[in-house]
Amino acid sequence: MKGLLKIALKLLANDRGKFFTLILGVTFAVFLMNQMTSMFAGIMRKSTSNVINIGAKMWVMDPSVENDRSSIPLPDYVLDYVRSIKGVAMAVPIYFGSGLVKLPDGTYQGANIIGLDDTTLFGRPPIIKGDLNKIYNSDAFIGVVDSDYRKIGSPGIGSVLSINDHRAVIVALAKPTSGGLFGTPTLYTTYTRATQDLPQTRYSMSYILLNPKSNADITYIQEQVKKLGYKALTQKEFEKTIENFYKYKTGMGTNIMIMTLISFIVGLSIAGQTFYAFVLENLEKFGALKAIGAKKYELMSMILFQASVTSFIGYGFGIMFSSLMIAFSKARIPNYAAIVTYQNMLIAFLMVVVIAGFSSYIGIRKVLKIEPFDVFRG
Amino acid sequence: MSLEDKFMKAILEAKNIVKYFGVDESKTYALKGVNLTAYYGEVLYIVGPSGSGKTTLLSIISGILRPNEGTVIVKDKDIWKMKDDDLADFRLNHIGFVFQDYHLFPKLTTTENVSIPLFLKRQNWDKSLKEAKYYLDVMGLGSKADLPVYKLSGGEQQRVAIARAIVSKPDILIFDEPTASLDGETGRQIISFTKEHLLTQDRTIIIVTHDSRIFEYANRILHMEDGKLKQTTNNHFDTEKNNTSVTQLEAQ
Numbered sequence: 357m358k359g360l361l362k363i364a365l366k367l368l369a370n371d372r373g374k375f376f377t378l379i380l381g382v383t384f385a386v387f388l389m390n391q392m393t394s395m396f397a398g399i400m401r402k403s404t405s406n407v408i409n410i411g412a413k414m415w416v417m418d419p420s421v422e423n424d425r426s427s428i429p430l431p432d433y434v435l436d437y438v439r440s441i442k443g444v445a446m447a448v449p450i451y452f453g454s455g456l457v458k459l460p461d462g463t464y465q466g467a468n469i470i471g472l473d474d475t476t477l478f479g480r481p482p483i484i485k486g487d488l489n490k491i492y493n494s495d496a497f498i499g500v501v502d503s504d505y506r507k508i509g510s511p512g513i514g515s516v517l518s519i520n521d522h523r524a525v526i527v528a529l530a531k532p533t534s535g536g537l538f539g540t541p542t543l544y545t546t547y548t549r550a551t552q553d554l555p556q557t558r559y560s561m562s563y564i565l566l567n568p569k570s571n572a573d574i575t576y577i578q579e580q581v582k583k584l585g586y587k588a589l590t591q592k593e594f595e596k597t598i599e600n601f602y603k604y605k606t607g608m609g610t611n612i613m614i615m616t617l618i619s620f621i622v623g624l625s626i627a628g629q630t631f632y633a634f635v636l637e638n639l640e641k642f643g644a645l646k647a648i649g650a651k652k653y654e655l656m657s658m659i660l661f662q663a664s665v666t667s668f669i670g671y672g673f674g675i676m677f678s679s680l681m682i683a684f685s686k687a688r689i690p691n692y693a694a695i696v697t698y699q700n701m702l703i704a705f706l707m708v709v710v711i712a713g714f715s716s717y718i719g720i721r722k723v724l725k726i727e728p729f730d731v732f733r734g
Numbered sequence: 735m736s737l738e739d740k741f742m743k744a745i746l747e748a749k750n751i752v753k754y755f756g757v758d759e760s761k762t763y764a765l766k767g768v769n770l771t772a773y774y775g776e777v778l779y780i781v782g783p784s785g786s787g788k789t790t791l792l793s794i795i796s797g798i799l800r801p802n803e804g805t806v807i808v809k810d811k812d813i814w815k816m817k818d819d820d821l822a823d824f825r826l827n828h829i830g831f832v833f834q835d836y837h838l839f840p841k842l843t844t845t846e847n848v849s850i851p852l853f854l855k856r857q858n859w860d861k862s863l864k865e866a867k868y869y870l871d872v873m874g875l876g877s878k879a880d881l882p883v884y885k886l887s888g889g890e891q892q893r894v895a896i897a898r899a900i901v902s903k904p905d906i907l908i909f910d911e912p913t914a915s916l917d918g919e920t921g922r923q924i925i926s927f928t929k930e931h932l933l934t935q936d937r938t939i940i941i942v943t944h945d946s947r948i949f950e951y952a953n954r955i956l957h958m959e960d961g962k963l964k965q966t967t968n969n970h971f972d973t974e975k976n977n978t979s980v981t982q983l984e985a986q
Contacts, residue, residue: 641839727798
């Protein structure tokens with residue numbers, strides 16, 4: 357069989373034009389599929405950046421909250437109740453809001469303002485410059501030096517800003533672990549200052565962050581919070597909730613899925629059609645092989661091998677070009693979301709398997725139908 | 735078994751072969767009850783005008799087209815009672831084909847082309863190529879072993895096709911219109927060479943042709959017309975002139 361497969365490979369490689377077109381088709385499809393799914397993975401990662409950066413083990417929220425940016429303020433008694441639940445090691449409030457930063461040229465830039473619990477500063481970002489303790493100074497803010505920070509002029513330590521017409525002084529700079537989705541700069545301050553400086557509704561507490569004493573307490577805590585009419589999610593559950601929101605309720609998931617599907621169809625069409633043309637061109641040769649004594653499964657193996665080789669070479673090139681493109685884009689465009697994950701590569705691989713299978717199928721169908729007698733008849 | 739006995743022994747017997755194409759009103763009979771016997775050590779021609787059923791008969795006796803009626807016994811086996819894969823194996827081991835258009839793989843080397851039946855027999859790559867080169871030498875193409883087939887002339891390609899047909903040491907060599915794409919002189923050379931070097935007492939060569947210039951190389955000529963065998967011409971059955979060059983070389 358090895359000799360036959362070698363012959364199959366030579367037949368394929370010798371027809372350089374078709375071989376190149378086949379590889380190009382699969383490469384193009386894999387490139388697009390990987391771009392799309394990587395973009396999707398990147399957007400999902402960015403959509404949960406707040407939850408990842410804050411790092412609380414559990415989040416308490418209104419049951420109708422679907423993503424971290426549209427929190428429904430909680431009354432203060434919920435915090436007292438949560439603190440009283442057996443198994444809760446620590447529970448603190450956090451405030452998520454947005455403010456308008458006045459820029460030197462007179463224009464405004466929106467910014468995320470996160471108010472951390474005054475006592476514990478739980479959820480604070482890693483400080484890279486400045487003194488965290490100065491957060492207690494009047495009008496103190498911490499600037500998060502991400503790709504969006506330059507939108508407010510990349511203020512250094514000691515810089516004075518105007519947020520919602522309140523004075524704000526940058527006392528420290530922080531580096532987040534994951535950048536945000538919407539391209540707005542983020543500033544941290546204390547819970548008290550945030551709720552004083554920014555417009556408020558009746559209640560101001562966006563979420564309650566809590567750490568259970570042990571993982572065994574999580575279920576009990578969730579049950580108790582539910583009894584009060586609220587919900588407590590673990591970090592992973594909250595991330596999942598946010599991802600589901602963007603996937604299913606914003607059209608983002610559907611659109612990316614459609615684009616991925618289109619790239620798959622493009623690849624399938626190019627590879628399928630070219631492979632079919634290749635088989636058609638060699639049909640009489642396959643007929644001759646059949647006449648000489650090739651069995652059905654040997655012909656099938658040859659075709660399957662040819663389709664698999666082209667598909668997997670195309671897959672390799674596709675992943676390579678796509679990864680290079682993403683790396684290049686990330687270096688040039690700070691907010692570029694795409695990330696290549698093993699799942700993306702697996703999805704592309706599975707689709708390539710389908711492409712190889714489909715291409716082989718149409719080729720095999722044709723080859724199995726050819727009668728050696730037709731070869732004699734010419 | 736004496737040489738004479740062997741020559742009188744049938745290697746292939748086709749009995750009452752009927753083949754039609756189409757159904758009902760469109761049914762067309764290609765063969766209408768053909769009986770044929772081929773003996774060891776002979777060159778048997780099947781001749782006749784276009785549409786007389788020569789190629790259909792050739793396909794049926796070589797195991798690639800199922801007849802509607804009749805039996806084909808090759809080496810005491812009814813080939814049409816075999817399963818598909820067994821029949822494929824049978825063709826691989828007992829029948830060598832030289833197609834009218836050769837059906838070689840143009841971009842593979844001549845050696846690789848000739849090796850194909852050996853690959854089908856699961857022989858390893860290097861051994862197959864070595865064996866193929868030997869047969870190319872027999873066919874006088876040793877110096878072109880590594881050339882892609884498309885660089886060879888028509889006559890050379892024909893010889894590559896013959897080498898491919900004989901590499902698996904078949905009992906029956908089947909040629910379909912072997913001189914159709916060749917000039918007269920090359921055609922004669924090929925057939926003369928084939929008879930001279932490839933015909934052994936253990937082998938039969940069956941040639942379908944309507945090229946009368948090569949009739950002189952036949953031991954018997956079966957004339958077909960309208961799906962029936964009309965007449966048999968016995969040229970000569972020269973038991974003395976039995977070339978042994980290939981047999982001797984193979985034995986080496």
